Amino acid sequence: MKSENRLPADFFIRDVLEVAPELLGKMLVRQFSDGRIERYRITETEAYRGIEDRACHASKGRTPRTEVMFREGGTVYVYLIYGQYWLLNLVTGPEDDASAVLIRGIEGFSGPGRVGRELQLDRSFYAENLISSERIWVEDGEAASQITTTPRIGIHYAGEPWTSNCWRYLINASLR
DNA sequence: GTAAGGATTGGC
DNA sequence: CCAATCCTTACT
Numbered sequence A: 001m002k003s004e005n006r007l008p009a010d011f012f013i014r015d016v017l018e019v020a021p022e023l024l025g026k027m028l029v030r031q032f033s034d035g036r037i038e039r040y041r042i043t044e045t046e047a048y049r050g051i052e053d054r055a056c057h058a059s060k061g062r063t064p065r066t067e068v069m070f071r072e073g074g075t076v077y078v079y080l081i082y083g084q085y086w087l088l089n090l091v092t093g094p095e096d097d098a099s100a101v102l103i104r105g106i107e108g109f110s111g112p113g114r115v116g117r118e119l120q121l122d123r124s125f126y127a128e129n130l131i132s133s134e135r136i137w138v139e140d141g142e143a144a145s146q147i148t149t150t151p152r153i154g155i156h157y158a159g160e161p162w163t164s165n166c167w168r169y170l171i172n173a174s175l176r
Numbered sequence B: 001g002t003a004a005g006g007a008t009t010g011g012c
Numbered sequence C: 001c002c003a004a005t006c007c008t009t010a011c012t
Helices: A016-022 A112-118
Strands: A027-031 A037-049 A076-081 A085-092 A099-106 A136-139 A147-150 A168-171
Touching (some): A016 A037, A016 A099, A099 A112
Antiparallel strands (some): A027 A037, A027 A136, A037 A168, A085 A099
C-alpha cells in the first residue's frame, strides 16, 4: 500500500528537460524520524543539465560534492548553500549524464531553502535512493494542468545561453 | 593556511 | 536593493 504509487527508476532515467516539468504535480513524500508521513505536491522545479550547463554544479568537474550527479537517475543530491540551507535535487538520466532537478517549491512552501527546512534535510540524504528509501520518495500525482516556464533563478554568473534558457517550471504561474 | 564566493532568504 | 551566514572550493 505504502509504495503503490512510488515512481520507478525509469521515470528518472531520462533527459532532465523531460523529467523536470513532469515532476510538477507529483507528490514528494517524507517519512520523518518519528514515523510521521507527509506528502507535498511539487509546484516548482528547475533543470540542471550536465557538464556543459555552466549553471550546473557538475560543470566544474567530478568532485566529492558533485559525484552523485554522475550516477544513474533516481537518487538524491543535497548540498548546503550559503552555509545555511540544504537544497534538494533529484538526479536524472543514465550514468555519466550529470543532470538533476532542483526542487524549488512544494505546496505551502516556496523557495528551495524553505523546502529543505520543511523536509528537515541534512547531509545524510546525500545519495539517498528514491526507489528504496524509507524516508523520502516521489509518488505519482495529478498532472499539472498548466505549466509556466522562465529562466532559472540566481545563476547570473553562468553566461549565455544558460542564463536565458527557460529551464524553470512552475504550476499555475504561481510566481513568488 | 587563507580567501573568495555561492542554484537563498528576509528585511529595508 | 542589501546584508547575514558559514561551508566548499581554489588558490598561496
